Amino acid sequence: MLTIKEIAERANVSRTTVSRVLNNSGYVSEEAKKRVLKVIEDTGYVPSENAKSLRTKKTKVIGVILPKISTETSSRFVNGIDEVLAKEGYQILLTNTNLKPEKEIEFLRLLKSRHVDGIIQSATNINQPLVDEIFRLKIPFVMVGQCISGLSNVVFDDLQAIKDMVNLLIKKGHQHIAFIGVDEKDRAVGYLRKAGYIEAMKESNLDVEKSWIQKGIFDMKSGYDCMKMILDSSQNKPTAVVAVTDRLAIGAMQYIKEIGLSIPEDIAVAGMGASELSKVISPSLTTIDFSIEEAGREAASLLLEKINGQNNREIDRIIKYRLLERDSI
Amino acid sequence: MLTIKEIAERANVSRTTVSRVLNNSGYVSEEAKKRVLKVIEDTGYVPSENAKSLRTKKTKVIGVILPKISTETSSRFVNGIDEVLAKEGYQILLTNTNLKPEKEIEFLRLLKSRHVDGIIQSATNINQPLVDEIFRLKIPFVMVGQCISGLSNVVFDDLQAIKDMVNLLIKKGHQHIAFIGVDEKDRAVGYLRKAGYIEAMKESNLDVEKSWIQKGIFDMKSGYDCMKMILDSSQNKPTAVVAVTDRLAIGAMQYIKEIGLSIPEDIAVAGMGASELSKVISPSLTTIDFSIEEAGREAASLLLEKINGQNNREIDRIIKYRLLERDSI
DNA sequence: CTGAAAGCGCTTACAG
DNA sequence: CTGAAAGCGCTTACAG
Structure with a gap:
């Protein structure tokens, strides 16, 4: 694996400078910038997000907990989430409880250990230990499909x-x-x-x-x-x-x-x-x-607001539904 | 965020020792172990996977590139992958090109920058730049649905x-x-x-x-x-x-x-x-x-073999299909 | 405009 | 059985 150190050496600058051109921050002379960019281009260097987030405390990853992955509802939901998250450069880390409640807490911890910037959970039934764990986590969180007071929820009527x-x-x-x-x-x-x-x-x-x-x-x-x-x-x-x-x-x-x-x-x-x-x-x-995609989009937007610190209070959003009258009645 | 340092202090041991009990490696006295475990329990400490993988070079995450996320095929496929990966403690990082070919290379790099342990891509049409990039990456890789010589492929007949x-x-x-x-x-x-x-x-x-x-x-x-x-x-x-x-x-x-x-x-x-x-x-x-789940399972198994270094040659697997004769003919 | 150095939270030889 | 120290690949005050 190529590292910033090697890029710095090849471009004859310090790692600091490489970091600056990578992040477009601070002053860098055109000269230096050009050299660095060239080396990056030549080598195909990609900075390590791991190392980066160890320093910055941001991962640009959000965790999604699903009760079941292989359903139409789930894929629509994830699609809605992805629609708004992708635009902001966030990735989705997917976990699937397969309807096993004990997995939920496990995944919550796992997502925390991976320092996701936030979590969206689509839940079917909820229990107290789960709720406790969510509060304990102190991480931007949005619950979908069920309503837990004190959290932000996206629910259906x-x-x-x-x-x-x-x-x-x-x-x-x-x-x-x-x-x-x-x-x-x-x-x-x-x-x-x-x-x-x-x-x-x-x-x-x-x-x-x-x-x-x-x-x-x-x-x-x-x-x-x-x-x-x-x-x-x-x-x-x-x-x-x-x-x-x-x-x-x-x-x-x-x-x-x-x-x-x-x-x-x-x-x-x-x-x-x-x-x-x-x-x-x-x-x-x-x-x-029930506009599942819409729920996904709402959940993602809400989470983004929380991540960006624009709000930290409980916010509940009720997704509008439409009754489709067709031939069976 | 709680760190290993704090746990060490509270348990009156060194960080080394905490790490040992965390990973169940090396010698730790029962005494020390018990104390550490207690503190972890009390505090709800979860070690940072980021820091860990920065050292170990393993992330236990595998990247999946999908051409479209909200389809029955995709969700079945991901389900198959998840079935075998979850057992081994791997997580899925999901990316969705939405049928935009230019996204594929972007995601390939992104997944690399996140140090995924391997990549599974489900592709519709493939182009030379994509193939070049895959080879350049030098990362365990399995292609599904299309066949690229030199790579391992899971294909349908x-x-x-x-x-x-x-x-x-x-x-x-x-x-x-x-x-x-x-x-x-x-x-x-x-x-x-x-x-x-x-x-x-x-x-x-x-x-x-x-x-x-x-x-x-x-x-x-x-x-x-x-x-x-x-x-x-x-x-x-x-x-x-x-x-x-x-x-x-x-x-x-x-x-x-x-x-x-x-x-x-x-x-x-x-x-x-x-x-x-x-x-x-x-x-x-x-x-x-076409047994989409089976393709997902196969792709995941193949990838796991590669990650574990059991094979690095090209391997192609053809998924069996079944003709379902029903009333429309 | 540039770089040396500290530090993020872990693991792992190494020495004891 | 235990711990001090180096190092993983980055970023970021700080000093120049």
Whole structure:
């Protein structure tokens, strides 16, 4: 590896001078500058960011903690982050907990040990030890998808979004509306969306039969199974179903089609997430677009503000969603 | 920031000793070890990886260069990489060229300046300056998706895969088979897949009408347009069409449905890539599964071997594909 | 305009 | 078993 020392020798100047031309700081004579630049060009020298950040305490790297890396949501999210960070010359160090909560604290420490300038975490469920560790870190931090008071958060309006969806269904004349959710430990997707469904039903004085509410996990098969459960065990058959993810909704659609019912005539189906799938499936799926890229961009901007010391208070941003009404309802 | 010095003082030992317990190397008395561990525990000290790698010349970070970050392919690929790298304690530094070739060299240098232990690049089209820079870098490197002689490559058998697909169509009785491709500058997807189509047709002595071959870009709309072109301008209407990506194929399906033809009765459609969409669309799309995760895993393993000095020769790995025959043909 | 020297936080021979 | 000291490749007051 070439070092600044060698460049200095070849250009017949001191390391200080080389450093100056590298960083465009301080006075350097045109003569010297030219010589240094020439040597750098010839040798293909690239300064060591490691050594640099050991001195400057800045790394121009920000850490991103993802609950799952191989999903459409994650890649959109990272894309949004990258869009604003790349412009400022920041790199992304990616970590993936694969839904294992114990990994979160591990990665937090790891990112700290690598002196990232800031951290963005997209979380599903959060626990106290994690929160404690975040505060302990004292590092610019933005939480996405869940809300922790005292931190800055970028959140989605999960509650209102599903209420809008249920209300739309009600407006269309549905009274028996079923719900496919996920574990409530996931506060946003599990708890809040279920709460929104229940609130909306209550506000319209509609009864909810217990068997209309089913809990699955994050895949299509699970949506299929839940739909079967709902239809098999309900006294009053629902005429509509809303699922907390598109994937679950699409699984439900598969079951409905399979038993020969039609969508939306016999049963209307709605999902959430605006996945690519939702556009392409037939009938096209009514869903909620949560603007994931936008969340990524917001999180990155917020983090940048913190890094640059423009604000250190708690700031919460709620990302706007859009209800996409399509053919499935 | 807490440093090793402070830990040493608090534990009443030298920095050397702290370093020893941190790395579990050399002799340390139980006494001392216990004291140090206690202080670390109490303070939440995390050693600086920067300082460490400045000395050791290892960063435990590997750089990944992606042509586009927000695609299903990319996230699957990164997932595969992460699967094997995470086990070995490596982190991923992600860069995204957004299909801008000039970014590639920039990122190569950047990754070098960050002293990554190795680089994995997923490329679409490659040019000589890029190749030169890679060789200049002298860093463990694995190229994925394209083949550069002298480097280690993980490639897909694009040519044979599409030949298999075309031959299957032929076996099913199709003689007029159209093709939707992309720019041939993309050697794998553009050039090789087109070559495979042409070869397969030739081997079966089937004529190819010029208008059967259309070129699009990587989205559905483009597939739709190409299909329209094919149907509008052909003397002999094709009874089947194969597209080089699922997205293009699905776009084509949309047009076919729109004009009231049915799939596969009137026109059979095949894609490539085994996207999630392909499963869900109806009729489900016949496609090729290139095992992207597997490519990620292979690339990571190969890179690890190089980093550990187990091999430094060129090694090429061809990832197996599977033809998924579904309802669209 | 230029350079010698200190220092960032670690590790690692070396000496004891 | 332990520690003083050198060194990794940079930057940055400071002195000239």
